[in-house]
Amino acid sequence: MKKVLFLYATTDGQTVKICQYIQNELSDYECELQNLNENGDVDFSAYEKVVIGASIRYGHLSKNLYRFIEKNLEALNTYKVAFFCVNLTARKEDQGKDTPEGSVYMRTFLKKSPWTPKLQGVFAGALRYPQYKFIDRVMIQLIMKMTGGETDSSKEIEYTNWDKVTKYAQSIKEM
Template sequence: MSTLIVYAGKYGCTEKCVNALTSQIKDPVEVINLHHDTVPELSNYDCVIVGGSIYFGQFQKACKQFCTDHLLDLKRRKLGLFICNAAYENTEQFLKEAYPAELLEHATAKAGFGGELNLENMRFLDKFLAKIITKSAQKENKPLPSIHWDEVEAFSETMNLHLV
């Protein structure tokens, strides 16, 4: 069996999560960044994992388009869906808004992995807004956004159980 991970992100958090998934999935894995790579024929894969970041409340357009373009093929395979979002507490809402309902229903695993604010990679305006978010969280004694590695691991374990 083989697995394809298809993703799109903005500042590297999604890529970090994809790298972790790649090392934890038991099957051979091919990774496609929708911003840079050509999507291969999905019939070559038994399992597809799709993931992307939520940016200012919006899911990556490239991921949405991929899901729309390949809806029937995705429903014929084992499927995992994830998002990376700094507002971890809104994961369920963001998942419902990001993916078509029929894919969410079909998916073997779906999760939010949290997110992080990596200021060094950000453009000026994004960096400015991230600093405001960080200061606000600190004033309210809220934790800063972070990747929930336990969610990545649980997602991988669920996918591995269904790859057999």
């Protein structure tokens, strides 16, 4: 059976949830899921495809993601590897912030990274106020207030557009 490796860097779990959703869409593949922050060693030749997902926190992707890219640049450029990022700004689909071209985070990633993924995706994350520590809740409320988002700290809102994730999964099959 064909194998796909999912590597993820997540803060609150939405990125891994998206990875698991894509895994379900790739039912013809044997899928493996690994936390990028726990394991940086990957034998790319053991997989037909690799999918990397990472979340934005306070405007930044995980430093471990950039370390992984530097360490594995040759393999990333050789094998079939897709990348997606998850952030709350992507909830603004009407403004195109859920596309690689319209996402400031994806554009920043592409400037900072020596690797340009062949398949890129941008997905809205989830707002989970009750789960956040006090300082995170206050900071995220401030950010959401500045960007016209939800500030009610009793709410949990999932902004992920699952139809868009399904289309991305189809693109992974085709790559």
